[in-house]
Amino acid sequence: MKRWQRQTVGMAWGLGLCVAALACAQQPKAAKASGFSAATVEEKARALAAKPYQEPPVGVPPSFEKLTYDQYRDIRFRDTASLWREEGLPFRAQFFHPGFYYTRPVGVNVVEGGKARPVPFSTDQFTYGPLVGTPPKGKVNGFAGFRLNAPLNTKDYYDELVAFLGASYFRALGKGNLYGLSARGLAIDTAQPGGEEFPTFREFWLETPAKGSDTVVVHALMDSPSVTGAYRFAIHPGERTVMDVDSTVFVRKPVRQLGVAPLTSMFLFGENDRGDFDDFRPEVHDSDGISVWMKNGERLWRPLKNPKQIQVSSFHTDGLSGFGLLQRDQAFSSYEDLEARSERRPGAWVEPVGDWGAGSVRLVELPTREEIHDNIVAFWVPDAPVQAGAQLRFSYRLSWGFSPEGAKAGGSTVAATRVAAGSKPGARRFVLDFTKSSGEGTGPVEAVVTASRGQVLHPRAELHAITGGYRAAFELMPDGEGPVELRCFLKRGSETLTETWSYLWIP
Numbered sequence: 491m492k493r494w495q496r497q498t499v500g501m502a503w504g505l506g507l508c509v510a511a512l513a514c515a516q517q518p519k520a521a522k523a524s525g526f527s528a529a530t531v532e533e534k535a536r537a538l539a540a541k542p543y544q545e546p547p548v549g550v551p552p553s554f555e556k557l558t559y560d561q562y563r564d565i566r567f568r569d570t571a572s573l574w575r576e577e578g579l580p581f582r583a584q585f586f587h588p589g590f591y592y593t594r595p596v597g598v599n600v601v602e603g604g605k606a607r608p609v610p611f612s613t614d615q616f617t618y619g620p621l622v623g624t625p626p627k628g629k630v631n632g633f634a635g636f637r638l639n640a641p642l643n644t645k646d647y648y649d650e651l652v653a654f655l656g657a658s659y660f661r662a663l664g665k666g667n668l669y670g671l672s673a674r675g676l677a678i679d680t681a682q683p684g685g686e687e688f689p690t691f692r693e694f695w696l697e698t699p700a701k702g703s704d705t706v707v708v709h710a711l712m713d714s715p716s717v718t719g720a721y722r723f724a725i726h727p728g729e730r731t732v733m734d735v736d737s738t739v740f741v742r743k744p745v746r747q748l749g750v751a752p753l754t755s756m757f758l759f760g761e762n763d764r765g766d767f768d769d770f771r772p773e774v775h776d777s778d779g780i781s782v783w784m785k786n787g788e789r790l791w792r793p794l795k796n797p798k799q800i801q802v803s804s805f806h807t808d809g810l811s812g813f814g815l816l817q818r819d820q821a822f823s824s825y826e827d828l829e830a831r832s833e834r835r836p837g838a839w840v841e842p843v844g845d846w847g848a849g850s851v852r853l854v855e856l857p858t859r860e861e862i863h864d865n866i867v868a869f870w871v872p873d874a875p876v877q878a879g880a881q882l883r884f885s886y887r888l889s890w891g892f893s894p895e896g897a898k899a900g901g902s903t904v905a906a907t908r909v910a911a912g913s914k915p916g917a918r919r920f921v922l923d924f925t926k927s928s929g930e931g932t933g934p935v936e937a938v939v940t941a942s943r944g945q946v947l948h949p950r951a952e953l954h955a956i957t958g959g960y961r962a963a964f965e966l967m968p969d970g971e972g973p974v975e976l977r978c979f980l981k982r983g984s985e986t987l988t989e990t991w992s993y994l995w996i997p
Contacts, residue, residue: 526599526606526695531709532720532738534693538711539718539740546594546692546713549631554589557622562590564619572639572648573600573609574698580641581699581706582648585609586634586655587616595632597693601709606695609633636694638706640727651727657688658712659754663836664891665729670755670776670835671815673888675712675721676739677749677869681802681854689714691721704728716745730891734843737884745876749852749869750884751840753815757794758861761824762907765796773824774861776835777815779904780868781895781989782851785809789989791904794866795855803853803994804871813851814839814894815868818905839894840870843885848873902927902959902980902988909995912965917947918995919965922978926958927987935982937962942975944968951980960987971997 548555565587572582588595588611599606611632613625635655639648643665652662658675678687695709705726712719717739724734735751755777759767767774775794782790784807792803794815805813816837825832849872856865876882893899906923913919937951939962949964960980968974976993979986 523605523607526601526604528722530606531695531711531722534711535718535720535738535740538713539742543713543715543742546690547631548593549595549629550588550593551626551628551630554626554630555593557590559590561621562587564621565589566617566619567615568617573696577701579699579701580703581651582639583636583696584639585615585636586653588630588632588634589626592634592656594690595630595634596691597632598636599693599695600698601695602698636696638696638708638725640706642727642731651731652725652733654691654694654708654710658691658710662725662731662733662890664731664889664894666834667836667891668831668834670817670832671838672754672864673838674752674754675710675719675737676714676717677752677867678714678716678745679747680749680752680852680867680869681800681856682747687714687716689717689719712739716743717741717748730889730894730896733888733890735884735886735888739882739884741876741878741880741882743878747852747871748876748882749867749871750846751886751888752867752869753838753840754864755794755815755866756858756861756864757796757855757866758858759796760794760819762793762909763795771826773819774827774830774832775817776832777817777837777866778819780813780815780851780853781839782807782813783811785811789901790992791989792853792992792994793904793907795994796865797855797857797996799857801855801994801996803855805851805853805992806848807850808848810842810846810849810851810870812839812841812895813868813870815866816894817892818903820892836890836892837894839889839896841887841889842870843887846870846872846884904989904991905957905959907991907993912947912967914947914965914967917965917967920963920976920978920993922962922991923954923957924960924962924980924988927960931982931985933982935960935980935987937964937978938981939964939976939978941966943970943972944974949978966995968995968997973997 572584598609611630637653640651642649654660661672676689689712691710692713693711697707699706708723710721719739722736726732758774759765760773779793782805817835820833822833854867858865902924908921910919935951937949939946939949945967947965951962954961973996978991980988
């Protein structure tokens with residue numbers, strides 16, 4: 491899967507509506523207004539689900555379907571007059587040109603005073619650099635997507651905050667972050683036989699924020715062969731940028747695997763899985779692990795890997811408290827990449843609102859040889875079958891930042907996983923570092939290690955004199971050639987001190 495993040499990071503895109511085009515868009519003759527309420531998108535999704543699916547048409551001239559990556563980035567939206575800039579509002583909306591991978595434009599509407607008005611596309615809104623030369627000749631039916639800017643890092647500059655571009659993909663930043671992982675509206679049949687289905691956001695509605703507001707609201711209409719959907723995003727920028735997401739999904743036909751609140755990231759290699767990459771950088775990834783919290787209090791951490799074959803892990807629970815893909819290692823020395831600055835990638839955390847019932851957090855790890863590909867996907871799969879005609883509602887809080895779990899993230903967590911040869915032929919040695927615990931008890935600390943097969947040798951835990959945390963170490967003597975599920979946590983007496991480290995070791 492191509493990473494649209496990589497296609498836009500570092501682009502000097504000054505996206506913004508020119509004053510003349512915006513003024514034109516606000517005239518009734520150019521774009522008629524229609525009534526809009528919270529129920530409008532849901533009714534559109536319901537009506538769309540009652541009809542057979544139709545693939546959206548290509549909306550750009552053939553020459554713009556064939557743009558190269560460098561040509562596409564040479565198209566820039568004029569930076570002088572973003573939507574809402576002249577009004578002095580706390581958010582500004584800016585737009586992406588269709589073309590390259592994004593040949594099926596989406597509609598974008600502005601909502602104000604209970605009325606929605608389409609934002610028309612115009613070549614006057616863009617500059618076309620020397621690699622492109624001339625604007626498209628022929629009708630263009632919309633934009634590829636949009637982004638929202640806000641004073642995230644300083645009070646005087648509007649940083650890029652969130653972008654919606656391609657299928658149902660979107661991404662956001664907390665304070666101090668650079669783009670890394672993405673989210674999606676839904677994931678359907680990921681890593682299933684027969685191929686994956688990618689739902690698409692067909693149309694957006696941007697609510698005009700009030701002066702002084704700390705929130706901007708976006709509505710989206712989803713469509714795919716199997717489902718339609720209505721989404722509402724209430725976006726709050728900050729140290730952690732928080733999205734309150736409400737979704738209603740209408741099912742056209744049975745879905746084998748419905749992935750709710752999917753997150754997508756990249757892991758090429760790291761301290762636990764170096765592979766055979768000949769690279770000056772110690773690690774290359776946008777996320778280094780998945781965290782899963784159960785309502786019964788159990789917390790799991792699984793380091794990511796770049797497997798030789800597709801690897802799917804499933805964490806079942808009767809009650810989910812939250813899950814996320816995180817970039818816990820935030821030291822520049824772990825990456826040594828002056829361009830990518832991987833230590834500044836955000837994590838993303840999904841916290842269900844209401845009871846989602848029984849289900850599984852599923853982690854899909856795909857093999858890749860290049861960092862331009864997203865090869866990590868995580869999502870929630872309900873146990874209940876998804877039948878045609880069903881109407882499903884999912885609400886959740888999606889947070890982005892260095893520590894997106896927020897204040898609830900306390901306790902000792904896994905900081906590093908290292909794997910090496912053991913002391914006996916065929917054995918593997920695992921060394922785990924845990925962060926400092928807030929507990930002040932006394933007595934020996936024990937490493938509790940279990941393996942689904944094989945023999946665990948020499949488990950021990952000791953104080954880490956450098957970090958103030960603990961280091962656990964053990965060896966695994968495999969039994970046969972199959973995969974081994976490993977778990978480890980630290981305890982003192984009957985007190986559990988850490989989250990549970992979970993790892994799938996494959997010979």
